[in-house]
């Protein structure tokens with residue numbers, strides 16, 4: 001492969017690593033001519049159906065969109081990038097197993113939703129709440145990106161209204177603390 005820095009024709013592979021699922025190989029390359037180091041990825045060409053969008057338009061399947069949607073749902077969750085890559089591979093495999101030439105985008109969303117359900121509750125709720133509204137992976141990504149400007153509210157983490165009993169208990173506790181302070 002050609003050096004992207006000095007355009008020398010020959011570069012050396014100095015490290016080669018295949019990912020856990022065996023679906024891609026990452027290679028570190030070195031240019032003898034200028035000393036530049038860079039990375040390339042080799043991936044099996046995925047033959048996947050065309051995606052039928054909400055407005056009935058067809059478009060080529062885009063792996064990055066699936067990764068984008070999953071990553072957004074998993075943001076700030078303890079989930080490794082490698083895990084997201086693996087789920088994306090699983091989603092693609094399931095899509096291919098349908099054996100259809102075309103697939104609705106909401107069906108892809110549904111597959112992703114089911115994968116997230118087994119992975120992480122918060123990521124699942126985030127994805128599911130937006131998916132149910134939009135039923136379209138693109139709408140989902142747009143919505144989540146828009147949300148990034150506002151504080152993201154997780155349905156799970158929203159506290160329930162504090163009960164009256166609890167409030168009374170808290171007041172009592174504060175009084176006690178004040179008393180204790182007076183004593184000392």
Ligand SMILES: [Zn+2]
Nearest residue numbers: 003006031034
């Ligand atoms: Zn070079």
